[in-house]
Amino acid sequence: MVFMHSCIAASCLRYARYALVIILLSSTFPSVKSAAAEAELQCPPCPSESAPVNFAYLITVHDDRTLTDALPLLNAVSSKNNIVLVHVDGKYPKAYYEQSELYKVVQGCECGARVVHGGRKCEWGTWSMNEPVIWAMDVLTHEAKFKGKFDKFITLSGDSLPTLTNSAMASLFAEHLMKYNILTSFWSETGFRPTRYNEYPKEWHKRNAYRHPIGVAYKEYETGKKVMKRVDVYFGSQWMILNPDLVEYFAVSLRDRDSFASALKRAYIEQKRVVTDETFFPTLVMNEERFKGTVPTAERGEGVCEGLEWLKSARYERMDEHAPSPKGVLPDKQRIKAIEGIEPRVWGPYFLGIYDLSDIKESGALFIRKVSLAVEPNLYNIFPKGSREEVENLPNISWHNEIDFVISDRP
Numbered sequence: 366m367v368f369m370h371s372c373i374a375a376s377c378l379r380y381a382r383y384a385l386v387i388i389l390l391s392s393t394f395p396s397v398k399s400a401a402a403e404a405e406l407q408c409p410p411c412p413s414e415s416a417p418v419n420f421a422y423l424i425t426v427h428d429d430r431t432l433t434d435a436l437p438l439l440n441a442v443s444s445k446n447n448i449v450l451v452h453v454d455g456k457y458p459k460a461y462y463e464q465s466e467l468y469k470v471v472q473g474c475e476c477g478a479r480v481v482h483g484g485r486k487c488e489w490g491t492w493s494m495n496e497p498v499i500w501a502m503d504v505l506t507h508e509a510k511f512k513g514k515f516d517k518f519i520t521l522s523g524d525s526l527p528t529l530t531n532s533a534m535a536s537l538f539a540e541h542l543m544k545y546n547i548l549t550s551f552w553s554e555t556g557f558r559p560t561r562y563n564e565y566p567k568e569w570h571k572r573n574a575y576r577h578p579i580g581v582a583y584k585e586y587e588t589g590k591k592v593m594k595r596v597d598v599y600f601g602s603q604w605m606i607l608n609p610d611l612v613e614y615f616a617v618s619l620r621d622r623d624s625f626a627s628a629l630k631r632a633y634i635e636q637k638r639v640v641t642d643e644t645f646f647p648t649l650v651m652n653e654e655r656f657k658g659t660v661p662t663a664e665r666g667e668g669v670c671e672g673l674e675w676l677k678s679a680r681y682e683r684m685d686e687h688a689p690s691p692k693g694v695l696p697d698k699q700r701i702k703a704i705e706g707i708e709p710r711v712w713g714p715y716f717l718g719i720y721d722l723s724d725i726k727e728s729g730a731l732f733i734r735k736v737s738l739a740v741e742p743n744l745y746n747i748f749p750k751g752s753r754e755e756v757e758n759l760p761n762i763s764w765h766n767e768i769d770f771v772i773s774d775r776p
Contacts, residue, residue, distance in 0.1 A: 494640070
């Protein structure tokens with residue numbers, strides 16, 4: 366990984382600002398930049414910017430596309446007092462990363478990068494899915510350079526984009542959202558509250574695949590008392606917005622073998638259960654009374670709190686197009702008909718485009734996923750905006766109503 370004060374190169378990232386950046390790679394590599402990189406990427410002046418809230422971001426990337434798409438995201442979230450951590454999946458070849466634009470930007474910066482060591486290989490459904498987030502939490506809470514230097518920790522995929530600028534985002538959080546931990550996205554059936562496993566119908570895949578609940582034995586965090594607990598599993602999102610005390614709880618607990626978090630981790634691994642980051646972290650929070658109350662209770666379609674009635678989801682994604690929702694609701698905005706003979710995709714996310722603009726606005730989302738320069742560059746010309754009012758003033762562009770039709774063999 367690379368620790369650096371980053372001036373992002375103008376040729377790749379517009380409006381560059383200072384950011385404290387960490388890149389976690391699959392293996393150690395030299396930090397000496399080439400003459401070509403120095404010639405191509407000049408570090409521009411970095412304007413000073415202050416904000417009422419300092420963010421710590423984790424951006425995860427895993428392939429060519431997400432490495433490319435992470436460039437405008439990195440630019441959008443970079444500012445003088447923010448911390449940015451980038452995790453490059455260990456499965457992605459080191460040689461490919463060193464040929465990427467992201468690598469050129471990092472190596473071309475004059476701000477003093479230093480290499481540490483390798484990364485994690487993430488496999489869906491296994492404990493490894495949680496490791497990039499836990500790595501980031503360890504860095505933020507156990508290194509003096511970062512401890513106490515952030516007010517919110519936000520996890521993002523490389524193909525995400527904020528809808529608001531850093532200053533607008535910081536002002537919004539300072540005024541309304543500092544007390545909340547947010548662990549769900551737009552597709553959550555229970556809004557801002559993570560969904561308990563038995564809130565899904567018995568036939569639904571999210572209930573059957575996980576064989577819940579789980580019994581764990583551990584020591585209580587505050588009293589040290591040994592307890593046995595039946596744990597109800599909750600579904601949320603791997604893309605979270607967390608307060609520093611919760612980040613520290615996760616990091617410290619997972620270093621303590623006797624803790625609830627470590628006991629739950631062992632249960633998942635030893636019992637060979639399916640475990641993903643969208644279940645592990647929400648399950649811990651919703652089973653800890655002192656943190657459970659920090660989760661917004663707004664139901665699906667409701668604003669997160671008074672004064673933010675428009676903010677109905679922290680993140681917007683398009684999901685579950687080809688299947689009913691867990692509550693039996695059929696989607697009425699199909700985009701793509703599955704090719705005959707091909708199994709329809711049960712869940713997303715699906716790439717976003719300009720025709721999703723109306724739904725993005727309606728959701729009030731602070732971040733959108735899945736966006737890509739290769740698939741639909743128009744969204745990068747729109748976001749981020751300097752205020753919610755600017756978002757409201759965007760045109761209501763939406764998907765047209767599709768109909769079935771038959772073309773005759775001849776005119």
